[in-house]
Amino acid sequence: MKKIFYLLGIGSLLGATTAQAQTTSVYKPNEPLAHTYSIVARDPATGEMAVAVQSHWFSVGTSVSWGEAGVGVVATQSFTNKSFGPRGLALMKQGKTAQETLKILLSTDEGREVRQVAILDAKGNVATHTGNKCIKYAGHITGKQFSVQANMMLSDQVWPAMSRAFEQNAHLPLAERVLAAMDAAEAQGGDIRGKQSAALLVVSGKKSDQPWQERLIDLRVDDNPVPLKELRRLLTVQRAYQHMNNGDLAVEKNDMALAMKEYSAAEALQPDNLEMQYWHGITLANTGKIDEAVKILAPVFKADKNWLILTERLPEVGLLTVSPADYKKILNAK
Template structure:
């Protein structure tokens, strides 16, 4: 009842899964991943042991094929299951049981595995594969682009409801405490994959670090504009509009709006923050 793509980026060592379905909160069921180990999508009457035990077996050094064979041996309903696996070596594997509802199938290769069931037709999986292989950028960008391509090709034949994107890398979380780099979910929405794309843009804005070329000095015309924007947002009083007051108000604004990762040394600002301020006026 789902279509998904599992991927790996050998340069950044990131693993991830993008998934969509006519199913409430698919992100709570399908995707499993662990940094340095691999990623797994378990779907079609999803057996969550495929994710939990699958990662354990990958971590022990088993290949994706071996992982599936071991789990299948203890699952009498494996013919109804579908799974996609990519390990830490980039080996992709997909399986679709004979009892999965049409259209069902998958494609796998180096660094990816794409699969789906109860789809309009095979185009969804084929478009996901082609888009993932042809798209440049981060793993998250490639996975999301692939999911959008699959959605545009028809996707789940029953309709749309939820989507999710999970990407892991070592110390990738906010503050570096866990390996969960991106964990975005659209649990119930009329156009969940498009909405997931909107959330991804927000994730980049709030959690990606500043690019060197985006750092600019707060002076001249830009300082005048920032002063006006801070006035309008209620973060600066016209009684206190000198340079230092503007910089203090700007810093306060950034922390209040959760731009922790983009705050620059005194006297400078990330242009992405300024763009956000312009949109909010």
């Protein structure tokens, strides 16, 4: 790895002072060489902001993608300066625009010509930089409230394809729209080295008094032969479990009709998930539809007897409210 640094004629930069190293982070052996393609984007209807990335580098999402609700998102890649993520968000939080933030970050970075970075703020302003020493093919396209960028690509058609795909899929939710752009990049050959990891982060457009709710989607595929395919699968699971969460909240409010609707939606997305089938069955039982509940629960109990044991524990906490006769019928489900 060190040989790469010296071949690039930058060995002398490693002698920077400690203070300089804290701001420039130029070519440290422990920093990722996340040559990759990515997208930053905002949904003008919801205000949600997203950043997605794919690379032939392990756990790329821990280095490239950064975001904060009501503030913005950052993608920092190529010879990655990871500090651009938290520092960029801090600057935007102070009121700097995306362009002002990018200018400040690059002004103190001696390695700016091998950096690639895209910044989007909560107002939809976008700023992108591709250093003139990024490994070809490298480039970016900035559009209306989005930017696509790539380096070390197989061809120079990668980022134009991403831009087209993003613009052509405006009807999709932001996460799916961003993934459409990522798929378009891969269809053009993507990273010349191949595929290994990917990440998708979506944050709310506004701050709230419930910060734990502001990171809407946070998915990473750290090591996989087909990371984008796995990322899509995880997004489907995420959507399904959101329905499960909504169902649980409905149960807390004793709205069994809504709970059943949400559990059914989750099960439709994950038809082989035993837990989703189980809570669908329990909700049916709690709404008096015992025969329908038994029909769903019987194969769940057969597949894993622990669900039957769990069922025996539900009445004492009020999560299974049926008559003794119906309770017995459920436990004997076959």
